[in-house]
Amino acid sequence: MSDEVDERVTPPLVDEAVKKAAVCWVSTGGGPAYALWCLPLEGTLLVVTGPGEQTAPGLADSDTADVTLRGDHGGRIVTWPARVTRLRPGTDEWDTAAPLVAAKRLNASGSAAELVERWAAQGCALNRLAPDGTAVTGADLPDGSLSEQPRPTPAVRAARKPFRLHRVRRR
Numbered sequence: 001m002s003d004e005v006d007e008r009v010t011p012p013l014v015d016e017a018v019k020k021a022a023v024c025w026v027s028t029g030g031g032p033a034y035a036l037w038c039l040p041l042e043g044t045l046l047v048v049t050g051p052g053e054q055t056a057p058g059l060a061d062s063d064t065a066d067v068t069l070r071g072d073h074g075g076r077i078v079t080w081p082a083r084v085t086r087l088r089p090g091t092d093e094w095d096t097a098a099p100l101v102a103a104k105r106l107n108a109s110g111s112a113a114e115l116v117e118r119w120a121a122q123g124c125a126l127n128r129l130a131p132d133g134t135a136v137t138g139a140d141l142p143d144g145s146l147s148e149q150p151r152p153t154p155a156v157r158a159a160r161k162p163f164r165l166h167r168v169r170r171r
Contacts, residue, residue, distance in 0.1 A: 014135045017069040017078050021045060025068040026082075026129070028058040032151065033068060039101050043131070045082075046101050050124030060086055060125035067129055081133035089120035098126055 018040050026047065027033040034056045038045040045067065049056045059065060068079045087094045098119065102112035110118070119126065 011131075011135050013078050014080050014131050015043060017071075018043060018045060018131070021069050023070075024129070025070070026056055026059060026065050027068075028056075028062040028065045028084075031058065032148065033066070037106075038129075039104050041097065041100065041128075045129040046097055047127045047129060048101055048105075048119065048124055049127065050119070051122045052118070053124050059084065059127060064132070065129060078135050080131050080135035082129040083132035085128040085130065087126040087128060093128075094120075094126065097128070101126065 021038055021040050023035055024038045024045055024047070025033040025035055034054075036047050036049070036054050036056055038047045040046075047056070047059070048054070049059055062084050065082045065084050066079060067082045068076055071077045087097055089098075098116045099112055102108070102115040102119075105112075105115060108115050118124075
């Protein structure tokens with residue numbers, strides 16, 4: 001039996017960015033990145049997805065993801081591959097992490113305990129995103145724009161001009 005412990009050293013920039021993160025951009029399987037609110041905990045990010053919560057297609061069933069964190073100015077500071085672990089209701093990990101995430105959930109109806117019960121009953125996924133691999137930082141970031149066309153959605157429609165009873169005069 002070996003006494004060696006397989007601990008991966010997280011780069012300092014990733015560690016600092018994770019500590020300050022409130023929103024992360026997560027993509028799985030080479031798909032588009034989704035902005036998700038998150039909670040930093042012990043060098044990892046916790047993210048809740050599912051019915052009544054934020055949408056991240058494929059994240060709950062994936063083993064890996066790419067996570068991008070941005071700075072206060074909105075620019076990307078680091079992108080890193082993540083190991084995705086789904087925390088299951090009834091486990092010690094769930095019992096420890098879910099109340100912490102629920103307490104930080106903004107605009108939730110009910111108490112944190114009720115929110116945790118609802119997540120478990122509705123099948124929401126509580127995922128831990130842990131750094132796993134080489135991060136892309138600084139000079140390795142692309143120079144050009146990575147902007148994308150807006151995704152199609154049924155919510156988009158043409159807006160009408162506002163109704164006016166009389167002529168508005170400008171001075």
